[in-house]
Amino acid sequence: MSQGKVLVLHGPNLNLLGSRQPEIYGYETLDDVNNMLREKAVMADWDILCLQSNHEGALIDAIHAARLDGTQAIIINPAAFTHTSVAILDALNAFDGKVIEVHLSNVHKREAFRHHSYVSLRADGVIAGLGTQGYRAALEAVMVGSN
Ligand code: DQA
Numbered sequence: 533m534s535q536g537k538v539l540v541l542h543g544p545n546l547n548l549l550g551s552r553q554p555e556i557y558g559y560e561t562l563d564d565v566n567n568m569l570r571e572k573a574v575m576a577d578w579d580i581l582c583l584q585s586n587h588e589g590a591l592i593d594a595i596h597a598a599r600l601d602g603t604q605a606i607i608i609n610p611a612a613f614t615h616t617s618v619a620i621l622d623a624l625n626a627f628d629g630k631v632i633e634v635h636l637s638n639v640h641k642r643e644a645f646r647h648h649s650y651v652s653l654r655a656d657g658v659i660a661g662l663g664t665q666g667y668r669a670a671l672e673a674v675m676v677g678s679n
Contacts, residue, residue, distance in 0.1 A: 543611030
């Protein structure tokens, strides 16, 4: 049996990571990020599912599935839905495990509309501005926190 199960959710436009505004989001691709996370999780004997969607409902469905399949934690970069989605907040509020919100960029250094996050009302931890290292830190926090 594994040590636990973590769901990593990436929101809209993050499929373009590496080629989308690299001066803000960097040159690593989403596959690079997911492969790094998978490697780290597997080494610690954790199950990990990484999923990206440009559709709000698909992200919500994944959160609902996580309520029922023994997932202990969700690491989520809701991307633009961070600033707009009460529905994702509601879905996360129905999930009992740990929630870590990750942003590649420091949203607080950017446009005012990026300063507010609905998801932060639920998140146990928030990491912003560390680029892809933020996902690594989030996964460490999840795996340490469960011991
Ligand atoms: C982001 C920040 C959001 O404001 C933006 O809409 C994104 C990515 C980040 O990772 O820095 O798409 O979540």
